[in-house]
Amino acid sequence: MAVIPSVVLTVEGATVCLAIPGKILEIQEQGPLRAARVQFGGIVRQVSLNFVPEAGLGDYVMVHVGFAISRIDAAEAERTYKVLEEMGELEAELPPAEA
Amino acid sequence: MKYLDEYRDHRIARGLATEIAQSTTQPWVLMEICGGQTHTIMRYGLDELLPREIEIVHGPGCPVCVTPLETVDKAIALALRPDVILVSYGDMLRVPGSHSDLFRAKAQGADVRIAYSPMEAVKIARANPERKVVFLAIGFETTAPANAMAAWQARSEGLTNFSLLVSHVLVPPAIRALMVSQTNRVQGFIAPGHVCTVMGCAEYESLVRDFRVPIVVGGFEPVDILAAVLMLVRQLEAGEARLENQYVRSVSYQGNLPAQQLVGEVFEIGDQKWRGIGMIPQSGLRLREEYAAFDANRVFDLGEMSVDEPAECISARVLQGLKKPTDCAAFGMRCTPENPLGAPMVSTEGACAAYYHYRRHAVVKQEKLCQQSLQAK
Numbered sequence: 001m002a003v004i005p006s007v008v009l010t011v012e013g014a015t016v017c018l019a020i021p022g023k024i025l026e027i028q029e030q031g032p033l034r035a036a037r038v039q040f041g042g043i044v045r046q047v048s049l050n051f052v053p054e055a056g057l058g059d060y061v062m063v064h065v066g067f068a069i070s071r072i073d074a075a076e077a078e079r080t081y082k083v084l085e086e087m088g089e090l091e092a093e094l095p096p097a098e099a
Numbered sequence: 100m101k102y103l104d105e106y107r108d109h110r111i112a113r114g115l116a117t118e119i120a121q122s123t124t125q126p127w128v129l130m131e132i133c134g135g136q137t138h139t140i141m142r143y144g145l146d147e148l149l150p151r152e153i154e155i156v157h158g159p160g161c162p163v164c165v166t167p168l169e170t171v172d173k174a175i176a177l178a179l180r181p182d183v184i185l186v187s188y189g190d191m192l193r194v195p196g197s198h199s200d201l202f203r204a205k206a207q208g209a210d211v212r213i214a215y216s217p218m219e220a221v222k223i224a225r226a227n228p229e230r231k232v233v234f235l236a237i238g239f240e241t242t243a244p245a246n247a248m249a250a251w252q253a254r255s256e257g258l259t260n261f262s263l264l265v266s267h268v269l270v271p272p273a274i275r276a277l278m279v280s281q282t283n284r285v286q287g288f289i290a291p292g293h294v295c296t297v298m299g300c301a302e303y304e305s306l307v308r309d310f311r312v313p314i315v316v317g318g319f320e321p322v323d324i325l326a327a328v329l330m331l332v333r334q335l336e337a338g339e340a341r342l343e344n345q346y347v348r349s350v351s352y353q354g355n356l357p358a359q360q361l362v363g364e365v366f367e368i369g370d371q372k373w374r375g376i377g378m379i380p381q382s383g384l385r386l387r388e389e390y391a392a393f394d395a396n397r398v399f400d401l402g403e404m405s406v407d408e409p410a411e412c413i414s415a416r417v418l419q420g421l422k423k424p425t426d427c428a429a430f431g432m433r434c435t436p437e438n439p440l441g442a443p444m445v446s447t448e449g450a451c452a453a454y455y456h457y458r459r460h461a462v463v464k465q466e467k468l469c470q471q472s473l474q475a476k
Binding site for chain 1: 100101102103105108110111112113114115118135188215216217218219241242244245248293296297319322326345347348349350351355357358361448
């Protein structure tokens with residue numbers, strides 16, 4: 001799958017402003033600190049959930065330097081994606097663009 | 100991967116590009132703030148999908164690039180002390196200071212370690228009570244909560260051998276500085292989606308109001324960026340200036356409140372120097388008085404330094420969107436990612452590195468064509 005190298009780069013390469021979406025596989029309560037095992041493609045990492053207390057099992061979170069910074073709003077994502085997809089379907093019916 | 104693959108769908112990207120072309124009737128200059136977005140644009144050739152009328156210029160949103168030279172020099176000086184372990188995000192290591200970089204310091208025997216998360220630095224401090232652990236805490240608003248958490252955690256554990264060398268910058272004051280500049284050409288902004296994930300959108304609303312400039316909060320995948328460009332073009336063509344949110348799957352209007360609360364508890368806003376740009380009032384974060392014991396500047400009494408950039412490097416103008424990396428005489432010749440003159444060639448988010456990785460062959464080809472046509476004459 002073509003997307004994997006950039007994901008590896010982001011998880012391992014310690015870039016400072018990128019965040020990537022991952023799926024919560026397991027919640028780990030550690031006293032006041034809340035963490036989770038989060039899956040990014042084929043990679044699983046421990047991620048702090050302190051800033052997204054509302055995130056639960058199976059949710060997708062945006063992760064930046066080891067911290068979840070948002071829970072992905074699945075309903076909003078689906079709604080906006082539908083609009084985009086319709087635009088793509090329209091394009092498929094058009095003749096190829098001129099160079 | 101869900102929430103990545105579908106936003107890299109070429110069918111949708113082409114649909115958006117067609118829509119942008121149909122909506123554009125005159126030239127517009129748009130700026131993406133964040134270096135992550137710059138890389139997406141270059142990597143997927145999005146600028147080439149756009150009509151000629153749309154010019155994309157790249158903003159100062161590369162945290163590594165705008166970390167002051169003095170901070171790099173201080174980090175190197177600290178790293179070379181035998182009692183110090185210097186911990187940094189990976190992409191700071193090759194950033195040139197005035198004489199050296201952290202990689203070279205490491206080769207000279209300095210204990211420099213790379214961390215993915217600032218919490219790893221806290222862990223190193225816990226495991227090495229006889230050493231002083233300094234974390235090079237750089238970043239924009241996106242990274243501030245994580246760095247704040249490291250300081251908070253160290254303080255609540257009572258660690259006495261952990262400190263942060265802070266260089267934190269804020270996006271809205273930088274946009275303000277660009278907009279009041281006499282040389283500004285930017286007519287619409289793609290605001291950084293992850294900064295807004297943390298901080299919310301309110302600050303951008305006041306920028307829209309004060310400068311009557313459209314701003315769209317955008318994501319980082321090709322479809323996100325094209326969708327944000329389309330939203331900006333539609334506003335500009337209609338003579339409107341509004342704040343819109345393209346990145347709704349991650350950004351809410353109020354942002355991440357627990358993260359904002361911790362950042363406010365640990366940091367306060369202050370004046371900040373940006374590498375290549377200079378001092379911007381109230382554009383940075385520094386540790387609060389309660390955290391003085393965790394401020395490397397005070398713990399080590401580093402004092403003030405002031406050093407100049409290499410004369411040949413035009414990164415100042417690149418970071419303000421006035422020049423493209425390929426306008427630089429040193430680009431790809433005397434300045435490469437292996438041997439950088441300036442920070443934007445180093446960082447995985449720097450504009451010069453993006454052009455080098457994805458465009459340098461195109462530049463060489465163009466130069467050859469130019470030379471051939473000159474010889475033909």
